[in-house]
Amino acid sequence: MVWTFFQGTVIDGANASRWIKVPFIGVTFQTSALAMIVLMIYVARYLAKIEGKQITFKSSFIEFWVPVFIILALILPANFSTAALIFSMVCMLVFVGGYPIRYLAAIFGMGVVMLGIFILFAKAFPDAMPNRVDTWISRVERFTTDAPDEDDYQIEKAKIAIATGGIYGLGPGKSVQKNFLPQSSSDFIFAIIVEEYGLVGGLGVLFLYLMLFFRFLVSAHKAKSLFGKLLIVGLGFPIIFQALINMGVAVELLPVTGQTLPLISSGGSSIWMTCIAVGIIISVTKKEEEIAEELEEKAARDAALQSIIDEHILREKQKEEAGEAGNIANPSYSIEGVDK
Structure with missing residues (x-):
């Protein structure tokens, strides 16, 4: 992230400060996508480690929140939407993990204050942050006003595509607006889906994401360990929220952010990181199933062993009672033999 912050890169002459070019390979890589996965694993691990312990704001701030804020500070200048998504997901995860609400409220307030200071600094010294600060600030400002800009062109073309699609769409591959809409295969792929498959296709895509969200909830509920639960929530929920943002x-409910549609939009590092997150979730659920099966087998073995022991004790008791009865009938029978 430090390398990306100071180096960045340029793709086809455009500012691409979110990406770096991997040496000797020549491919570009968006480091914030990997940072989100690593940070969510770190948050889940920390919350699992402090489970049942008495924590203080000072200790948790130094050990936990300082690393989080450092990562967010490195992402924020070039990618506000990703930084906001990560911060909201971290807050959601620590809330689910049982972090004290009063501490969380203080952290949220500090985050808002630091964001305000950063905006004021960027406005006062525009040359100090030459990346995308002006871009995401202007997008928020223009979204709340009627001032025309290049984002309006994208939104208008997206709305035309959605309106043209109607109920059933124009048919697969018959989109017209994909020839005019910038980023039609990534940031605005949902508009093209609705144009080609109509309202039915758009609702179908939404339904698939909701089903995936439901599966994440079920897997998190079935997980036996707190770490497993938090890991599924921390890696799975951002996929769904990113889809909803896209x-x-x-449909112009949110300002243009540049967030892709997970598992559908074309892309490189984004699709790789999404697949890695899903793979980790599958690994957690598989491990939890194996643990559950081992516990069931152990319980079955213990029950069988206890049954054998109970049966053996019952036979010995019956032998002992039979021996005592024989000793009364035959006084010469050895008491020691009965005990044995």
């Missing part, structure tokens, strides 16, 4: 941008 759809919200396409």
Whole structure:
């Protein structure tokens, strides 16, 4: 992230400060996508480690929140939407993990204050942050006003595509607006889906994401360990929220953010990181199933062993009672033999 912050890169002459070019390979890589996964694993691990312990704000701030804020500070200048998504997901995860609400409220307030200071600094010294600060600030400002800009062109083309699609769409591959809409295969792919498959296709995509969200909830509920639960929530929920943000941008409910539609939009590092997150979730659920099966087998073995022991004790007791009866009938029978 430090390397990306100071180096960045340029793709086709455009500012691409979120990406770096991997040496000797020549491919570009968005480091914030990997940072989100690593940070969510770190948050889940920390919350699992402090489970049942008495924590203080000072200790948790130094050990936990300082690393989080450092990562967010490195992402924020070039990618506000990703930084906001990560911060909201971290807050959601620590809330689910049982972090004290009063501490969380203080952290949220500090985050808002630091964001305000950063905006004021960027406004006062525009040359100090030459990346995308002006871009995301202007997008928020223009979204709340009627001032025309290049984002309006994208939104208008997206709305035309959605309106043209109607109920059933124009048919697969018959989109017209994909020839005019910038980023039609990534940021605004949802508008093209609705144009080609109509309202039915758009609702179908939304339904698939909701089903995936439901599966994440079920897997988190079945997980036996707190770490497993938090890991599924921390890695799975951002995928769903990112999808909702992408759809919200396409229908102008949200300002243009540049968030892709997970598992659908074309892309490199984004699709790789999404697949890695899903793979980790599958690994957690598989491990939890194996642990559950081992516990069931152990319980079955213990029950069988206890049954054998009970049966053996019962036979010995019956032998002892039979021996005592024989000793009364035959006084010469050895008491020691009965005990044995």
